[in-house]
Amino acid sequence: MSWELLGYAGAVLMGVSLGLLGGGGSILSVPILVYLFGMDPVSATGLSLFIVGATSGAGLFSHHRQGNIEWRTAGIFAAASILSVYATRRWLVPALPDPLMYVGGVAVGKGGAILALFAVVMLLSAASMIRGRKLSAPVDNGSRHLPSLLLIGLLVGLLTGVLGAGGGFLIVPALVLLAGVDMKRAVGTSLLLITVNSFIGFLGDRHVHLADHVTILLPFLALALVGIVVGARLSKRISGEQLRPAFGWFILAMGVYILLRELYTLNG
Numbered sequence: 656m657s658w659e660l661l662g663y664a665g666a667v668l669m670g671v672s673l674g675l676l677g678g679g680g681s682i683l684s685v686p687i688l689v690y691l692f693g694m695d696p697v698s699a700t701g702l703s704l705f706i707v708g709a710t711s712g713a714g715l716f717s718h719h720r721q722g723n724i725e726w727r728t729a730g731i732f733a734a735a736s737i738l739s740v741y742a743t744r745r746w747l748v749p750a751l752p753d754p755l756m757y758v759g760g761v762a763v764g765k766g767g768a769i770l771a772l773f774a775v776v777m778l779l780s781a782a783s784m785i786r787g788r789k790l791s792a793p794v795d796n797g798s799r800h801l802p803s804l805l806l807i808g809l810l811v812g813l814l815t816g817v818l819g820a821g822g823g824f825l826i827v828p829a830l831v832l833l834a835g836v837d838m839k840r841a842v843g844t845s846l847l848l849i850t851v852n853s854f855i856g857f858l859g860d861r862h863v864h865l866a867d868h869v870t871i872l873l874p875f876l877a878l879a880l881v882g883i884v885v886g887a888r889l890s891k892r893i894s895g896e897q898l899r900p901a902f903g904w905f906i907l908a909m910g911v912y913i914l915l916r917e918l919y920t921l922n923g
Contacts, residue, residue: 662691666875670882672902673707673823673846674714675890682777682820686909689770692871696766696773697748700819701863702872704744707821708853710879711846717887723843728804728834732826733851735805739812740852744859748817761921771917773818777910780824784903800833807833811848816856821849842890 669683684706688699718724754762807829811822823845830841857863865872 658691662687663874663878665691666878667882670710670714670879670884671886671889672882673711673821673849674717674883674886674888675893676823676827676842676886676899676902682773682780682824682906683909685770685773685819686913688871690913694868694871696769698863698868700748700769700817701744701857701860702865702868703819704815704853704857704860705863705865706872706876706879707819708850708857709876710883711821711850711853713880714846714883714887715843715850717884717890718843718846721839721843721891723840724847725830725834725836725840725844728830728836729844729847731801732804732808732811732830732834732848735808736812736815736848736852737855739809740816740856741812741859743813743816744856745861749861758921763921767917767921769817770913773820774910774914774917776814776818776820777906777913781903781905781907781910783824783828784899784906804829804833812852812856815849815852816859819856821845821853823849839890 665683665687669687672683684703685696685699688694688702689696694702715724751765753765755765755768756763807825811825811829814820814822814825826845826848827838827841830836830844831838836844
C-alpha cells in the first residue's frame with residue numbers, strides 16, 4: 656500500500672510539472688504505473704496516454720485565458736505528430752515481436768526494451784533541463800524552419816506512441832527555436848499538442864481498456880488534475896526556469912534507476 660501512496664504522490668508531481676513547465680511531468684507516468692502499481696510496460700504506456708492527455712487538457716484552460724497558445728503553430732506541428740502517434744500505437748507497437756531481440760543469447764522482451772528506451776529518453780530530457788539553457792525566439796517568425804518543425808512533429812508522435820509520454824521536452828524547444836514562439840506561449844502550446852497527441856495515440860491503442868484499470872485510473876487522474884491546476888497557477892508567479900534544473904536531476908535519477916534495473920533483470 657505504501658508503494659501505491661508514493662505513486663499517487665507522483666501523480667500530483669506529474670501534474671504540477673506539466674502545468675508549470677509545459678512538459679517533463681508526463682515522463683513520470685509510465686515508471687509510476689510499472690514500478691509502483693505493478694502494470695506491464697505495454698499496458699502502462701497505453702494507460703499513460705489517456706492520463707497525460709486528460710491532465711494536459713485540464714491545464715489548457717488557464718493557459719488559454721492567459722493567451723499562451725499559438726493555435727496556428729500548433730496546427731502545423733500537430734499535422735505531423737497526429738499521423739505519427741496514431742500509426743505508431745495502431746500498427747507499430749502491436750507489430751513488435753516479443754521477445755524483441757536476443758543479446759548474447761539472452762532474450763530481450765518488448766516490455767523491457769520499451770522501458771530501456773524510456774530510460775534513455777529520460778536521461779536526454781534530464782540533460783536538457785539541467786543545462787538550463789535559456790531559450791529565446793529568433794528575430795524572424797520561424798516560418799523558414801517549417802520542414803524541421805514537421806520532422807520534429809513526426810519524431811514526437813513516434814515517441815508518444817511508443818513510450819506513452821507527451822514529449823514536452825522536445826516540443827517546447829522546437830516551438831521556441833524553430834517557430835519563433837516565446838517561452839510562455841511555448842509552454843501553453845506544448846500542453847495543447849501533448850493533449851491532442853496523447854488522446855489520438857490512446858484512440859489508436861487496440862489493447863488497453865479503461866474499465867480494466869478504473870481503480871487505479873480514477874484517483875491517479877484526480878490527483879494529477881489537481882497538480883496541473885496548481886502548476887498552471889504557479890506559472891503566473893514562479894519562473895519554470897528556476898525549477899527546471901532541480902526537476903531535471905530528479906528525472907535523471909529515475910532514468911538511471913530504470914536503466915540499471917532493466918540491465919540487472921536482463922543479466923539475471
